Amino acid sequence: MILQGFVDLHIHGAGKFDTRTEDPSHIRNIAEIHGRAGTGGILPTIYSSSFSEMRKNMEAVRNAMEEFREGDQAARVLGVHLEGPFLNPSRCGALNKDSFIKPTLPSFRKLLSGFEDMVKIMTIAPEIPGALKVIVHCRELGIKVNMGHSDATYEEAINGKKAGATGITHLFNAMRPFQQREPGLVGLGLIDEDLYIEVIADGFHLHPITLELIFSRKRLDRIIIVSDSVKGVKRTHPAVRKGILAGSGITLRDSFNVLKEIGIPEAEIIKASIDNPKRYLAAM
Numbered sequence: 001m002i003l004q005g006f007v008d009l010h011i012h013g014a015g016k017f018d019t020r021t022e023d024p025s026h027i028r029n030i031a032e033i034h035g036r037a038g039t040g041g042i043l044p045t046i047y048s049s050s051f052s053e054m055r056k057n058m059e060a061v062r063n064a065m066e067e068f069r070e071g072d073q074a075a076r077v078l079g080v081h082l083e084g085p086f087l088n089p090s091r092c093g094a095l096n097k098d099s100f101i102k103p104t105l106p107s108f109r110k111l112l113s114g115f116e117d118m119v120k121i122m123t124i125a126p127e128i129p130g131a132l133k134v135i136v137h138c139r140e141l142g143i144k145v146n147m148g149h150s151d152a153t154y155e156e157a158i159n160g161k162k163a164g165a166t167g168i169t170h171l172f173n174a175m176r177p178f179q180q181r182e183p184g185l186v187g188l189g190l191i192d193e194d195l196y197i198e199v200i201a202d203g204f205h206l207h208p209i210t211l212e213l214i215f216s217r218k219r220l221d222r223i224i225i226v227s228d229s230v231k232g233v234k235r236t237h238p239a240v241r242k243g244i245l246a247g248s249g250i251t252l253r254d255s256f257n258v259l260k261e262i263g264i265p266e267a268e269i270i271k272a273s274i275d276n277p278k279r280y281l282a283a284m
Contacts, residue, residue, distance in 0.1 A: 004040045005035075005038045005039055005041075005075070005274070006038055006040060006225075006251075006253065006256075006273045006274055007039070007040060007041040007042075007078075007252075007273070007274060007277035007278055007281075008039050008041070008042045008075070008226055008229075008277070009043045009081060009120075009121060009198070009224060009226055009277050009280070010043065010045050010081055010083075010170070010226035010227065010228050011030065011042050011043065011044060011045055011226070011227050011228070011229050012045050012047065012228065012229060012230045012231070013030055013230045013231030014029070014030045014033040014034060014229055014249075015029065015033050015232075016232065017033075017231055018030075018230070018231040019044045019045060019046055019057055019060075020049070020053075020057060021057060021060050022057070022059070022060050023060060024060045024061070024063035024067060027044055027061050027063075027077060028067065028074060030042070030044065031064070031075045032073060032074040032075075033251075034074075034075045034251050034252075035072070035073050035075040037251035037252070037253045037254075038251070039251060040075055041075055041076045041077075041277075042075045042076070042078065043079055043080060043081040043120055043121065044061045044064075044077060044080055044081070045080070045228075046058060046061075046080055046081070046082050047083060047084065047095065047096070048085040048087060048095050048096060048099045048100060049099050050099065051085075051107075051110060051111050054082070054084075054111060055111070055115070058080055058115045058118065058119075061077060061079075061118070062115070062118055064077050065118070078120065078281065079118040079119065079120035080115075080118055080119055081119075081120060081122070081123070082111075082119055082121070082123065083095065083123045083148075083149070083169065084099060084100060084123065085100050085101050085111075086100070086101065086102075086108075086122075086124045086125065086128060086131055087124070087125045087128075087148070088125040088127065088128060088149055088150050088151045090151050091149050091150055091151050091174050091176070092174070093149060093174035094247065102129065102130055103124065103128055103129075103131045103133075103134040104130050104133075104134070105134065105137055108134050108137060116141055116143070120143065120144060120281060121143070121167070122138055122143055122144075122145055122146070123145075123146045123148040123169040124138075124145055124148075124160075124165070125147065125150035125151070125152065126147050126150060126152050126156055126160025126163070127150060127151060127152040127156040127160075131160070131163075132160065132163040133163075135160060135163040135164050136163050136164055139163075139164035144166050144167060144280065144281075145160075145163075145164060145165040145166065145167070146166075146168055146169040146196075147160045147161075147165050147167070147169070147185055148168060148175065148185075148198075149174045149175070150176070150185055151175070152175070152184060152185045153182055153184055154182060154183045154184055154187055154188055157184065158188065161188070161192070161194070161195060165195075166194070166195065167195060167196040167198065167224075168189040168197045168198065169198050170198045170199070170200050170205070170226065171186060171189045171190075171198060171214070172186055172205075172206060173200065173206075189218075190213075190218055192222075193219055193222075195222060196222045196276065196280050197214070197223060197224065198225075198228075199214055199223055199224065199225050199226065199272070200225075200226060200227070200228050200248060200255075201225050201255040201258050201259050202227075202250045202258060203258045204248070205228070205248065208262040211258075211264070212264070215259075215264050215268060220268055220271060220272070221271065221275070221276055221279070222276065223271075223272040223276060224272060224273075224276050224277045224280060225252060225255050225269070225272045225273040226252075227248055227250050227251060227252055227254075227255065228247050228248055229247060229248050229250055229251070230249070232249075233248060234249050252273045255269075255273065256269050256270075
């Protein structure tokens with residue numbers, strides 16, 4: 001399979017359409033909106049919710065994948081990214097913390113049963129008791145684990161990596177802030193040579209100086225630009241719910257323009273929005 005264009009590994013919705021759906025046409029519409037903006041592949045990202053709801057959402061994505069036809073203008077649906085439910089309520093961001101549960105192998109198997117082949121990434125908070133065992137099991141199944149929505153200390157983040165986590169979901173957002181005596185997950189993400197990091201480059205989630213810091217400090221082939229787009233949001237403003245950032249209205253083409261405007265070289269942006277996400281999906 002040859003993907004042309006940007007590859008977005010974290011996307012919840014676009015226009016009037018959302019991954020919180022049982023209707024595969026909604027997933028196709030999201031893919032078409034992003035496809036028209038130059039995105040060649042997407043991972044629809046499932047919100048943390050009840051198991052029954054998340055499984056219905058995954059089924060909609062699977063049906064949309066099966067209906068894809070070569071030559072479609074839509075971005076190809078590559079699987080799903082599960083953002084939950086094994087997350088830390090203290091770092092819920094805009095997600096529903098009431099849906100978060102303790103990570104156990106039985107609950108993991110119940111959630112994923114029948115969908116193991118299409119779950120490509122799962123975001124997990126590594127500091128939650130039981131999380132490390134679930135991370136190990138994900139890796140045994142070939143599912144990549146991003147650490148995120150997490151209050152992990154630096155040491156707890158290291159333990160997550162040792163268990164098999166290979167990425168970090170939207171660095172700086174919905175995690176313990178970097179501190180001089182406790183760098184946490186942010187610090188590990190910036191200096192680690194192996195971990196991939198998601199970066200929301202919409203001009204709101206991260207200050208331009210923060211984006212410059214990431215590109216100047218982080219190993220370039222480990223930076224992945226994501227939209228974290230949600231339905232019903234304009235490109236010029238992020239989604240805000242109760243004073244909390246809740247996703248963007250951008251495509252990766254918009255991110256390209258934001259990064260170019262602050263001086264990031266085009267070759268580096270292309271690597272972070274096309275080459276790196278492809279490599280992350282292919283890597284084991």
